[in-house]
Amino acid sequence: MRRSLVSLLLFAIVSYGGTAWAxxxxxxxxxxxxxxxxxxxxxxxxTPQQIKKMQDMGIKVPKMSDGGMVSEVCITKEMAARDTPPTAGIKSMGCESKDYRHNGTKYSLDIVCNGPDMKGQGRMEGTFSSDEAFTSTYQFKGLAHGQPIDQSSETTGKWISDDCGSVQPMDMEGQK
Known part of the structure; x- marks a missing residue:
């Protein structure tokens, strides 16, 4: 269970790492x-006890349901103005984004991982339907904690509000 949860969290971090950015x-x-x-x-x-324990360790646990995970993310003006993808913790896992392309409303990038916990390659492609919504797909094949992983995911993003409230901006390897 612990190894599966760690692999899930690593996969989610890598998936968010390339989330829509243009x-x-x-x-x-x-x-x-x-x-x-x-x-x-x-x-x-x-279980509620497992979630509480993770929260006590400082882990913000996203909402999980129906084979999905939902999180709130704060995007600053500076982050929105960049034309480079965020790294959102992927470097610390031995991963890096490569070959980022942005053409009109479409974007794509590759993620290559060669760290002790994550090895393999992934590809993300996405489309903005407006400045308030995007969709993307992601495929990754490799190893997470020595276990084979061959996964794909679909991500949707929708803008909620100008005000992030208590949600802090994503840490972009020291860039906020």
Missing amino acids: ADQMKPGLWEMAIKSGLLKSMPTL
Whole structure:
């Protein structure tokens, strides 16, 4: 269970790491990001005690339901103005984004992982329907904690509000 949960969290971090990013395409503010994947469907449901323990350790546990995970993400004006993808913790896992392309409303990037916990390659492609919504797909094949992983996911993002409230901006390897 612990190894599966760690693999799930690593997969989710890598998935969010390449989430939609293109200058003048994302409206700053609070966004709701939803990921659906086979890996998430296969995960056992966390008990309230497990969730509480993770929260006590400082882990913000996303809402999980129906094979998906929903999180709120704060995007600052500076982050929205960038035309480069965020790294959102992927470097610390031995991963890096490569070959980022943005053409009109479409974007794509590759993620290559060669760290002790995550090895393999992934590809993300997405489309903005407006500055308040996007969809993307992600495929990753490799190893997570020595276990084979061959997963795909679908992510949707929708803008919620100008005000992020208590949600802090994503940490972009020291860039906020």
